[in-house]
Amino acid sequence: MDHTYEHFWLDPKFWVAVSFVVFFALVGRMAWARLSAMLDGRGARIRAELDEAARLRAEAEEMRRQADAERTAAHREAEDMLARARAEAERVAQAAAAEAEASAKRRERMALDRIAAAEASAVAEVRAAATEVAVTAAREVLAANIDAGADAELIDDAVADLPRALRAA
Incomplete structure (x- = not known):
């Protein structure tokens, strides 16, 4: 069944093709509008995300610069x-050395004073011993050489000499 029509616009296949083209033109236009709106929205979101990323990057760089500055500070x-601690340690070491030296000098001085006191004590003991020996020897010599009459004469001379001795003292 092959139908032939006198004019092509009378053929139903032509009108099906026309309606098909019109349908796709209308649906394509609406689809294109929705697709372009969707793509524009997505492009706007991507641009906003890129702007946000650029802003975040700038903030991160600023924070890095601040962190570098803080780290440097x-x-x-x-x-x-550290320099102050080293200087303080040096000062403390010098003060400790000076204190140790002063302490050593004080100890040396105290030792010399003790030695001098021991020497003075030894000299005093020697003098006391010598005096005691001299007194004992004099007593023995006097006891052996002086009798009662000579003893009375010595006592009289000492009593007579007492006023002169008291004036001299």
Whole structure:
């Protein structure tokens, strides 16, 4: 059954093709509008995300610069603290050395004073012993050489000499 029509617009296949083209034109236009709107929205979201990423990157770079500056400042402060600690340690070491030297001098002085006191004590003991020996020897010599009459004469001379001795003292 092959039908032939006098004019092509009378053929139902032509109208099916026309309606098919019109349908796809209308649906394609609506689909294109929705697709382009969707793509535009997605592009806007991507642009917003890129802008946000650029802003976050700028903030991160600023934070990195601040962190670098803080790290540099902390490093400088640590070096200053270390230098101050070294200077303080040197000062304390010098003070300790000076104190040790002064303590050694005090101990030396105290030892010399003890030695001098021991010498003075030894000299006093020697003098006391010598005096005691001299007194004992004099007593023995006097006891052996002086009798009662000579003893009375010595006592009279000592009593007579007492006013002169008291004036001299």
